[in-house]
Amino acid sequence: MNEQDLLLSSALMADIDRAAREELGIPGVVLMENAGRGAWEVLRRVLQEEGTTPAERKTSPEGPLVFCAGPGNNGGDALVMARWAFLEEQFPLAVVTSRAGLGAAAEAQWEILRRLGLSRLVWEEEPGAVRELLGGARMIVDGLSGTGLSGALRGSAAGLVEAMNASGAPIASVDLPSGFRDDPDPGDPRVRADLTIVTGYLKRSLFTALGRPGAGRIVQVDPGFPPSLVRAAVGSGGSSPSQVRLRNPRDLTPRPVPADAHKGVRGKVGVVGGAPGTGGAPLLAGLGALYGGAGMVRVCTGAAPGEGWCDPSLMVKADTRENRTGILDWASALVIGPGWTDAGRDDLRDLLGEARQRSLPVVLDAQALRLLEPALVVESPQVSGAEKSGGEASLILTPHPGELAAMLGCTPRDLACNPWEALRKTAEIYAAVVVLKGSVTCVADPDGRISVFDGGCPALATAGTGDVLAGLAGALCAAGTEAAEAARTAVALHLRAGQRLASRAGWFTARDLARSLGEISGGAP
Ligand SMILES: NC(=O)C1=CN([C@@H]2O[C@H](COP(=O)(O)OP(=O)(O)OC[C@H]3O[C@@H](n4cnc5c(N)ncnc54)[C@H](O)[C@@H]3O)[C@@H](O)[C@H]2O)[C@@H](O)CC1
Ligand SMILES: [K+]
The missing domain is CATH 3.40.1190.20 (Ribokinase)
Structure with a gap:
């Protein structure tokens, strides 16, 4: 991916996402598939080839991969990951969603999993069972929110974040640790990740003094955003003035x-x-x-x-x-x-x-x-x-x-x-x-x-x-x-x-x- 050292605000990233779909006609489901599959490949490497979990958290080697999916496209990415994990037939896995249900794109991904025979737990309905599941996870995949979060995480999602953090199991966040946003407050509920698999361009909120300790290791995957889009958006100022780039010392x-x-x-x-x-x-x-x-x-x-x-x-x-x-x-x-x-x-x-x-x-x-x-x-x-x-x-x-x-x-x-x-x-x-x-x-x-x-x-x-x-x-x-x-x-x-x-x-x-x-x-x- 070119320009992969650019750090964007979530707002600008959302603009680019929109432009890819609306101006260039790249279907959202294509971007989501690329993002989710790329993210799953990163996670599988972490789980298998390196033979380690991302942090010194308590992990249960025989436990399931627990995919927590929010209503938006971030949840959709996590469910695409779950499908690729399922197809490999070697990982026990579980899905957690919330009662509010899923938006259309994430729901379409869930429907495939359902037809494949998976069931899910709903956080608000069975909080005890969800906590137990999280506590015994080999890895939690966090797909509650990404660049579409507006304001601090509210409602039951905040409770689920707290349960994920308290589980002691390692957490891999998709795109952003859920709860991260451009203008955060230190008291915001947010996931404390051991690994963040960024879909597309790096987000600025990962590299602030507040955000960085909660993002863990950061790896990028490329959903297929044309670099010309990001150049045009950054060049025009868009919703985030000034160029911010990550430099390799x-x-x-x-x-x-x-x-x-x-x-x-x-x-x-x-x-x-x-x-x-x-x-x-x-x-x-x-x-x-x-x-x-x-x-x-x-x-x-x-x-x-x-x-x-x-x-x-x-x-x-x-x-x-x-x-x-x-x-x-x-x-x-x-x-x-x-x-x-x-x-x-x-x-x-x-x-x-x-x-x-x-x-x-x-x-x-x-x-x-x-x-x-x-x-x-x-x-x-x-x-x-x-x-x-x-x-x-x-x-x-x-x-x-x-x-x-x-x-x-x-x-x-x-x-x-x-x-x-x-x-x-x-x-x-x-x-x-x-x-x-x-x-x-x-x-x-x-x-x-x-x-x-x-x-x-x-x-x-x-x-x-x-x-x-x-x-x-x-x-x-x-x-x-x-x-x-x-x-x-x-x-x-x-x-x-x-x-x-x-x-x-x-x-x-x-x-x-x-x-x-x-x-x-x-x-x-
Ligand atoms: N076109 C696509 O399908 C692509 C999507 N991507 C993923 O999509 C994400 C952006 O997706 P969305 O814009 O759908 O939004 P998100 O999935 O980031 O999260 C927002 C969702 O959470 C809910 N929400 C918003 N503010 C909230 C609050 N304060 N408290 C509780 N819930 C709240 C909303 O219902 C919304 O659906 C990216 O971070 C990335 O993970 C990328 O992977 C690239 C491609
Ligand atoms: K997330």
Whole structure:
């Protein structure tokens, strides 16, 4: 499937589904058959070839596959899966529906199963029997709702979701874990899946901080949507502005460094940050820059001499006016903010203004983000110049959800539910590349495109790893990589370094991470 890395809203996916049927004349039953059969093949592989269930849930190897079908086409997909499972004659299976009955398309699928000799349980009529069935399932297939859900799941479907989650059996959701929607509320009833078999394009709600933990492993199948439809829909904006794409961290690598490079060619990174008690942060940013490939790193720190000292390769100076000017004149990229707890808005205004007068790419992190306001960027001469010439932004912001929420006057919870518009807006307001850090990390360009990096690595959730990321982004900018590409590459390398180190060493510290980064960035085998 082409364009399979695009992340769409459910609303846009539903538009494409409609256009495939109504404009191109592809019968819905054909799409449903393709989707259901493809999804069954994925599930069979999971059940048999890999010999594992998707998660460490209690599974009953001899138990049935229990297909829970809602009234819409999502239920229809699940019933097509049930038919293909039935035809293989080696899986005991059961079907659960609700009293409200099935819509026409799902009903047609159920009718085939009925004639094949299957019976079904109705949730509202026999809740005890359904709970027992779910508890003894080898796998539950969740087809209660997909892109057609409007509002939070209501009524008896919410109760069935609760029973599925409580069963302890592994759950494979069709298209979306039921209950997922574009604008969710954290309290919504929703299935917690171990495997999500997406029919067609990936949905954005799977890759939010709220959604991702409940989606499990994500696999895509292609029901046969022509890619021209999705291109037209995304190109026209449709009901979901801005392009959001899933990126594979392995596709992003730093620029090769020529064999005869000297340390000046590899880039000079200046870091300004630190205060008494938070002296480690700017040094970790410095290490991130060094292990990310920078030739030289200078740190201007407000911390006490020697505080947080971690590597003699770093050139560390006190944060005085003279040293700030020195670093501005020397560096090829600047990182401002790690541990900068004593700084005020004037400090940031002056530094940012001077850096941008010198056309230095700037990474703002941590305390610098707390001090940032749009006027500081808009006043800055380089931004207006870049805007006039249509040039690239050379400002990178690296907030975590708390920092971005404070910048926007919303809550981290809002961002966890639906970060897309907030990210796009922030990138536009600040004419900056915005990196929203988390178990899923998103990088927004000022032009509205968003790159998403999946692959949560809990070991990365430790003090100082964000400082290392900021330093790394600075190093890539200092080596001449354009800001958006530098930010995306930094996120990719950082994630890969964390995953590699976690697989070898388990938990680690930010300093260990910087070293692992050196292996990944420097191309060690
Ligand atoms: N053309 C097709 O037949 C295709 C359908 N597909 C599947 O179809 C799904 C979309 O199907 P639909 O648009 O029929 O809708 P869904 O099956 O996603 O779910 C909506 C159904 O749930 C009910 N519902 C809506 N809001 C509710 C609420 N708040 N509480 C309780 N019940 C609610 C409605 O009765 C509706 O029928 C996709 O997610 C995908 O699984 C895809 O597989 C591709 C092809
Ligand atoms: K579902």
